[in-house]
Amino acid sequence: MRFASKIAAAASGALLLVALPVGAQAQSKLDEVLARGHLIVGTGSTNAPWHFKGEGDVLQGFDIDIAKIVAKGLFDDPEKVEFVLQASDARIPNVVTDKVDITCQFMTVTAARAQQIAVTIPYYREGVGLMLPAGSQYADYAALKAAGSAVTISVLQNVYAEELVHQALPEARVDQYDAQDLIYQALDAGRADAAVTDQSSIAWLLVQQPGKYKDGGYGWSPQTYACAVKRGDQEWLNFVNTALHEAMTGVEFNAYAASFKKWFGVDLPPPSIGFPVEFK
Incomplete structure (x- = not known):
């Protein structure tokens, strides 16, 4: 009986081991950020027109506007973002160690970098x-x-x-x-x-x-500029990609176009209506 009980217990344990990863799935960064109530973004402060301090020591630039677009998607409020100023060589480490939720800092996409972090869809081509x-x-x-x-x-x-x-x-x-x-x-x-x-x-x-x-x-x-997020969290990557995509092609286009005009002096043509421009 004791042998039979051990077999039953072992079988039950095996089932628990199989089921546990599903029930104990790691929380997505998306849920973590929503619960916190603001987005934490790694960026710089010395490279106009991307990220720099202007009048009143206010952080501004195209990267800053991109981060605010993501915050708007999360909270319907572009100001719900905390910026962590970092050197260029901290762009990847700060994402990997969860010091920031995302890096938006004119980061050039390379295959080598994509092995360390997950890169978003491009938001600029330099x-x-x-x-x-x-x-x-x-x-x-x-x-x-x-x-x-x-x-x-x-x-x-x-x-x-x-x-x-x-x-x-x-x-x-x-x-x-x-x-x-x-x-x-x-x-x-x-x-x-x-x-x-x-x-x-x-x-x-x-x-x-x-x-x-x-x-x-x-x-x-x-070269391509994109934001960086931690590897292994597809929900968070999907969300950031959606926010960026709709800024460049959809409901938040006006915000993206206004920023592009402000920093680069270029009037962007609005996305064509009808067949999605991504597949042309």
Whole structure:
């Protein structure tokens, strides 16, 4: 009898082990955030137009607006968000260790990063461009390229900087500087004919200083910006993706478009009605 009882007990235990993971499923970050009552977002504070402190020490920028769009989706209130200021090298660790619910900090998507965290759908496509003085003797990219070695390009110092410039202007002279503002100073002082920088930076400077610079009209080296969440929580990833998707294509488009116009000076065409644009 005791043997039979042990068998029955073992069988019962086995059933419990099988059933337990289903009943004890880990709570999604979505439920955790809703219960807390506000969203915790990791971001930066020193890179306009993405995330920076403006008048009154108020944090602002396109990344900040993206985070507020997610908060609006959660609580119908874009202000229910707490920002954790972090360095770029903390973007992934702070998500992995649950210090933040999500990182929105102009993070370039790579396959290597996607092994560490789950990346959301893209909310911006970055690239490199050419910025010229408004009164430059060169009209645009085509004129710079035609000038060959007669043009000098300023660029932020990097092991790939010369290669990056020569992808667009194979014969140009390249001057590297160790700070972003120095590449613009070289342009202003006439030491450079054009500056190579992120296209978002060009758009931002054209908004902030109208009439001073012009866009060379050529972009290359594309990269995707997306938010990051912790791996293994599909419900949370699905929610954030839905919030971003509807900001770019649906009910929250006006908020996304207004932010895009504010920081990049571009009027986005509204999503077409009818067949979903995602499948065209």
